[in-house]
Amino acid sequence: xxxxxxxxxxxxxxxxxxxxxxxxxxxxxxxxxxxxxxxxxxxxxxxxxxxxxxxxxxxxxxxxxxxxx
Numbered sequence: 175x176x177x178x179x180x181x182x183x184x185x186x187x188x189x190x191x192x193x194x195x196x197x198x199x200x201x202x203x204x205x206x207x208x209x210x211x212x213x214x215x216x217x218x219x220x221x222x223x224x225x226x227x228x229x230x231x232x233x234x235x236x237x238x239x240x241x242x243x
Contacts, residue, residue, distance in 0.1 A: 182200040
């Protein structure tokens with residue numbers, strides 16, 4: 175029987191350096207949301223401590239972005 179990969183296993187299989195306790199599937203975070211423009215999205219993420227930490231933490235080193243219409 176083949177079991178699907180966890181997100182952490184998939185991230186590592188793609189060559190991305192995942193940190194944290196890998197037995198707990200590593201450490202990573204994301205912010206996403208619905209907004210009319212980038213300024214609204216950033217404002218939404220900065221409106222609470224958890225999302226602000228995700229964006230500004232020294233423990234994070236890479237960023238990605240996407241837009242869909």
